Amino acid sequence: MTGLPAVPRAQCANGPAAARLFRWGSPAIPVASGTFALALGVLVYAADRNASSTTLIPALAWIAAGPLFGAFGQWLPSFVHPFAFSLFTAAAHPSTTSPPYWACVAWWVVNVAFEVAQLSGTNLRIATGIQDVFGQTWLTRPLTNYVLRGTFDVGDLMAATAGALAAASVLHIVHRLGVRDEHC
Amino acid sequence: MSTASKSSSSGCGRYLLSTVIAALGVVAIVGSGGGGGEIESMWVPHIDPPPYVTMSPSRLTVEQGGTAVFTASAGRTLSPPTYQWRRDGATIAGATSATYTLVGANLGDDGAQFSVEVTASNGTATSTGLLQVSRLPGVVYEDSDFPLSNWTVAATADPAQNGPSQTVSRASSGGNPGAHRSITYEMPAGVGSITVFHTAASATYEPAVQGPVYGIDVQLDCSEIGGVGGAAELAARAMIEQAGRRFATDYRLICVWGWEHYSVVSQRAEEFKLVDGLACGTSETCPDFSASGAPIRLGFLTRARHGSSASPAGTNSQGIDNWKVTVWRK
Numbered sequence: 001m002t003g004l005p006a007v008p009r010a011q012c013a014n015g016p017a018a019a020r021l022f023r024w025g026s027p028a029i030p031v032a033s034g035t036f037a038l039a040l041g042v043l044v045y046a047a048d049r050n051a052s053s054t055t056l057i058p059a060l061a062w063i064a065a066g067p068l069f070g071a072f073g074q075w076l077p078s079f080v081h082p083f084a085f086s087l088f089t090a091a092a093h094p095s096t097t098s099p100p101y102w103a104c105v106a107w108w109v110v111n112v113a114f115e116v117a118q119l120s121g122t123n124l125r126i127a128t129g130i131q132d133v134f135g136q137t138w139l140t141r142p143l144t145n146y147v148l149r150g151t152f153d154v155g156d157l158m159a160a161t162a163g164a165l166a167a168a169s170v171l172h173i174v175h176r177l178g179v180r181d182e183h184c
Numbered sequence: 185m186s187t188a189s190k191s192s193s194s195g196c197g198r199y200l201l202s203t204v205i206a207a208l209g210v211v212a213i214v215g216s217g218g219g220g221g222e223i224e225s226m227w228v229p230h231i232d233p234p235p236y237v238t239m240s241p242s243r244l245t246v247e248q249g250g251t252a253v254f255t256a257s258a259g260r261t262l263s264p265p266t267y268q269w270r271r272d273g274a275t276i277a278g279a280t281s282a283t284y285t286l287v288g289a290n291l292g293d294d295g296a297q298f299s300v301e302v303t304a305s306n307g308t309a310t311s312t313g314l315l316q317v318s319r320l321p322g323v324v325y326e327d328s329d330f331p332l333s334n335w336t337v338a339a340t341a342d343p344a345q346n347g348p349s350q351t352v353s354r355a356s357s358g359g360n361p362g363a364h365r366s367i368t369y370e371m372p373a374g375v376g377s378i379t380v381f382h383t384a385a386s387a388t389y390e391p392a393v394q395g396p397v398y399g400i401d402v403q404l405d406c407s408e409i410g411g412v413g414g415a416a417e418l419a420a421r422a423m424i425e426q427a428g429r430r431f432a433t434d435y436r437l438i439c440v441w442g443w444e445h446y447s448v449v450s451q452r453a454e455e456f457k458l459v460d461g462l463a464c465g466t467s468e469t470c471p472d473f474s475a476s477g478a479p480i481r482l483g484f485l486t487r488a489r490h491g492s493s494a495s496p497a498g499t500n501s502q503g504i505d506n507w508k509v510t511v512w513r514k
Contacts, residue, residue, distance in 0.1 A: 038212075085209035092201040107209065114213050132260070146214045 027091035029174050034087035034167075041080035078115070078159035079166070082107040086167035099171035108164035115160065118152040234307035235261040239300055243450040245316040245399045245512040252286040254298055254313050261304035270299045289317045316450060318398055322510035325387035325482055330354050330365040330504075334385055335483070340460060341378040348378035348488060355503065360405045360443040364505040369488035371416050373497040376490050381423060381430055381460065382504070383483035389511045390479045397473035397480070399450035400424070401510040404484055406439035406446055410501035416488040418502045422448050422456075422509075425481040426471045429461030432485050439502055450512065459485070482509045 082104065089103035117126050127144040134140045237258045246252045258265045269279035276284070284298065294317040301310045327334060332354050341347035348371045355366045369378055391397060402422035421436040433455055437446040448455075453473040464470030472478065484507060488500055 081209065081213055085205060085212070088205045088209075089202055092198050092205060110209065111213065128260070142214050 026178070027094050030087035030091040030170060033170055034084035034091075037080045037087075038084040041077045041084070044076050075153075075155050075159035078111065078153075078156040079163040081163065082111045082160050083163035083167045086164060087170060090167070090171050099168075099175040101168050101171065104164040104168040104171070107167075108160060111160040111163075112157060114146070115152060115156050117147045118150040120152065123147040123150075123152075235259065235265065235302055235304045235309045237265075237300060237302040237309040237311045239298070239311035239313040241313065241449045242311075243314045243316065243399070245318055245322075245401070245450040246289050247321045248289065248291055248317055248319050250289055250317075252289050252293075252315050254284045254300070256282050256284075256300040256302060256311065258282070258302040258304075258309070261302070261306070263305035265302045265304045268301045268303075270301070272297050273299075286315070289315065291317055291319060293317050314450075316398055316512070318512045318514065320395065320513045322401070322512050323389060323394060324508065324510050325384060325389075326506075326508040327384060328359070328506045329363050330507075335365070336383045336385055338381045338383075338460075339378055342376060346372060348372065348376050348490075350378055350380050350488075352380070352382075355409075358409065359503065359505040360407070362505075364503045365507075366409065366501055366503055367486050367488075368410075368499060368501045369416060369418075371488060371490055371495070371498050371500060374490065374493050374495060377487060378489075379459070379485055379487045381425075381483065381485050383423075383425055383481050384507075387482040387509065388479050389482065391473065391475050391477040392479075394511075395513040396475045396477075397453070398512040398514045399452055400482075400512070401447070401449045402433070402451070402484070402508075403445065403447045404507040405443045405505040406437050406486075407443045407503045407505075408439050408441050408500065409503040410499075412499045416490055416495070416498065416500045418500060419487045419489070420446055420502075420504060421485050421487075422446075422451065423459070423483050423485040424456055424471060425483065427478040429464070429470070430459050430485070431456035431471050432459045433457075436487075443503075443505065480511075482511075 086104040086107045089107065090100045093100045093103065117123060127148050130140050130144055130147075235258055237256050240255045240257060244252055244254065254269075256267055258267075267280050267282055269276045269284045284300070286293065293315055296315045297312055298315060299310055299312040301308055332352070335352075337352050339350055341349065348369055350370070351368045353366045353368070354363060356363050358364060365382070367380055371378075389397070400422070404420060406418075406420040408418050418439040419436045420439055422433045424431050433448050433451055434457060435448050437444060453469070453471050456471055458464060458470065469477070471480065473480075484504065486502055486504065488502070
């Protein structure tokens with residue numbers, strides 16, 4: 001293959017120690033990274049957030065003795081969402097030619113759209129539209145709650161951007177190392 | 185299993201997996217609560233958009249001794265709404281239905297501000313309206329037969345060269361009911377519009393002679409009555425002419441198949457916007473409804489528009505019927 005640096009055999013990590021499951025280029029690495037990040041995000045809600053501020057994750061009293069993440073806990077979930085789900089989506093679409101960066105772009109767009117939907121004024125129009133079109137159902141209630149009660153924060157937009165970029169970086173590195181291993 | 189079918193089933197599974205991941209991702213975002221205030225449970229609504237109410241009309245002029253009727257239309261109420269009417273902020277005893285009727289309005293009622301408050305389980309909403317009482321009867325101009333000799337027509341097209349064109353005729357049937365005025369537009373392909381000004385030849389109000397204008401009511405019926413090729417947006421609005429300029433209300437009716445009623449009431453001078461003619465000077469009252477104002481010719485305007493560059497060429501016909509204007513005097 002042209003364009004790839006010649007890699008001395010000694011530098012290849014494809015020996016017996018590198019289990020086949022976790023070889024570079026395998027979807028397992030993005031999945032593991034995403035799962036780890038998601039677990040951190042869940043921990044923010046479990047430990048640092050009030051139980052009533054989330055619909056899915058109850059606060060755990062035994063762990064909520066004090067804030068674990070400090071100021072980072074405020075934006076960590078916004079970082080984690082695009083990071084983890086970009087990696088999961090990329091893992092579902094393995095590619096030998098180039099990493100599926102489109103997954104990062106797609107999840108960045110989704111996260112930004114949901115954040116912008118919380119903008120004052122916009123949120124009421126969206127909530128009203130949802131309610132007028134679909135009525136009140138178990139599916140629309142959480143959505144209207146989210147846009148009406150959530151807080152628009154530029155910091156969340158920046159965190160989402162950072163999360164998508166971090167996911168793209170992981171995909172890039174994993175892909176490069178995977179290509180190198182192919183040549184070992 | 186062949187290679188092709190294996191590849192197809194793994195592709196299908198991959199997209200199924202992506203869909204599941206996408207759904208989980210959205211659930212994770214929404215379930216996170218958006219970093220905001222309290223949300224007690226996923227299943228319970230916390231903030232319902234409040235109800236709304238619209239009072240119709242928002243301004244009404246009646247002759248002294250006449251009957252004023254305001255109607256409240258409430259929406260998005262999650263429980264049966266209750267109504268309370270107020271006059272200049274004071275509760276009107278017993279006025280608790282969706283309609284408020286004032287019988288025998290007198291000059292003391294002129295300028296009274298009425299409001300209605302609608303209450304439902306998800307909140308309250310208020311709408312206000314103004315009552316104007318004229319000491320004189322309104323001057324009425326109307327036409328539902330539309331002989332061509334009764335009307336003059338002018339049009340402006342965009343683009344002016346090779347743009348849309350129009351033909352106006354009288355149809356003896358198919359109106360609402362009976363005869364109606366028919367406007368047929370030839371619309372070339374692409375973006376373009378044509379505005380047709382219809383002025384009633386004998387409907388001229390002279391403020392210097394008949395008195396200053398308090399407000400103008402305009403009603404008409406409109407329908408799309410035929411079309412071949414590309415569909416144009418057809419609209420109608422109230423229009424007046426004064427001193428070589430044409431003015432129209434902002435409110436317009438988009439005409440579709442089937443007759444629909446257009447009504448604007450108690451329109452003041454400032455609600456008629458210049459749509460054709462020289463720009464108004466800064467020191468000029470434009471249009472001028474005072475006793476020193478020039479004669480006001482009454483009519484309506486119709487418009488056909490292609491909003492998209494992809495619109496194909498076509499012919500569209502619009503019908504107008506039951507035109508009626510009431511000029512209220514101070």
